[in-house]
Amino acid sequence: MERLRDVDEAALLARVLPAYDRVRPRHADVLVGPGDDAAVVAAPGGSVVATTDGMVRGQDWRDEWSSGHDVGVKVAVSNVADVAAMGAVPTGLLVSLVADPDLPVAWAVDLAAGIADVAAECGAPVLGGDVSSGPPGVVSVTITALGALPGPPVLRSGARAGDVVAVCGTLGRSGGGLAVLLEDLPRTGPAAGLVADHLAPRTPWRSGPVAAAAGAHALVDVSDGLVTDAGRVARASGVAVDLDGDALRAHHAAGPLTEVLGAGRAIEQVLAGGEEHSLVGCFPAATDLVALAGEPWVAVGRVVPAGPDGVVTVDGVVPDVRGWDHFGAG
């Protein structure tokens, strides 16, 4: 099998870059693409949105579960979701790979294909990147996503008491899929779908600008779990969020999640499951969510004044769940 150590950097790039060539920009002109010292992309509106997120083999994925393509999708989606959560559209990606020279070239090519699939769907070309040799066993992929704002950015800090909290996209499916893998449950029927969503999540990125245009006061994507990410909005905004348990059960926990994990664990995943990359918006109470373009938004709670009961409650009660922390001992 051909490995990175068998090809020089130019030969590796010659294998990887064709995957990116098919991505056509949709929201901004690429004035200089990969291959020079840096890329140049148009910044419509005179500003640029920028975010970076990386993943590491063994920590963020396992090779026995994830293909290179899955990893490419997952890292790209987590970045695109962060752009969308500002109310912006993605305009370009930069990709950095640190890899053991023992890594098969085919894996790197598959990674690029996964990134390119997300890039193509968003119309956000790969503008550049970097490859570095890493220690034995190490593979790390870091992406930076750039975006353009059709209007003012939607921050985490703008939620106001009285806002309706709504979710665009699924909840708990990625976490449920991880549970299926970790517990070696049968990967058939609805469980297969959960696993697929864990390995290669998607994000309703178009709904970020839709929410912004609808006047959303605050917007975040579900990276570390609904309670954790809604808590970030609540803290940044100086408010609290009260989630509606019935709505979450009916719209998110019911169906495949409950079939696979049972009702109790399904709602836990809805509240605490990470890497879902759905969008959570806080909208003025009068917003007609049904009228919003694109994927549906489902009301799942209310913004309430900050109180003694913690920043996020479910039906008024602090839930016994925790999200993900990158260095915490457990």
Added chain:
Amino acid sequence: MERLRDVDEAALLARVLPAYDRVRPRHADVLVGPGDDAAVVAAPGGSVVATTDGMVRGQDWRDEWSSGHDVGVKVAVSNVADVAAMGAVPTGLLVSLVADPDLPVAWAVDLAAGIADVAAECGAPVLGGDVSSGPPGVVSVTITALGALPGPPVLRSGARAGDVVAVCGTLGRSGGGLAVLLEDLPRTGPAAGLVADHLAPRTPWRSGPVAAAAGAHALVDVSDGLVTDAGRVARASGVAVDLDGDALRAHHAAGPLTEVLGAGRAIEQVLAGGEEHSLVGCFPAATDLVALAGEPWVAVGRVVPAGPDGVVTVDGVVPDVRGWDHFGAG
């Protein structure tokens, strides 16, 4: 000693972010800084320059030689130099750290201080970042730099036969410093300066936009060695570069490099030493290099028509040197 595993992500960021708070933007407004889903920075001129470059412990630095501060400077400088080599000014950085939870918190804080020093000197604030847990022993730092173009970008592909090739900044000092370290030569006198420049290089970033304004046809920074990087310009432009051995000896090899390594090895480092991050420009022959603002440019060669003797020659002869390749077996 306090290690990353002893603090949660929020506590780590609370320790690291103050280093970045002192950086004031000079070239573009930061509309949204770190802490939200993504940052937003003004993009003067309606476009944004973007590049990414990473370094890995053991591969790109050794802890017995480099402090966290050194690593921060080195990774930041390599990115800033790529922005400058487009003729642009840096406007912001994004920082991604993948680290063994055993890493001392103090090292991560020192890393941030080094990045912040470069950011402050450029007026390019740290806009955001990401931290991920890595396998035992692994520390990897990836930075993305954004920039703004005062005029059209200066590409690698614009060099024309007849252009004068000029260098702004030093050559061979970083490579010379690496030789001192690898061969355990005494780190005193001029050798100490070479080592300092290897561990924490600097780049004459302001001279990138200066060269652009002066009408430079092509521009690149010295990442992998003068011959390698000039060769990239030559290939992209469909020309060849003939370097002037006397000029390189007089202006770059003479002095500390020759004192430490001798004349023969000094010129080798001038031709092939990487990680210098000086700028190489191809200017119209009539350009008055002495009149350029800021740091001096020294003519070191000519762009000539592509010929049979290879893309880069020294006094008409193909030099017997090689630059750096990230995966080649050596």
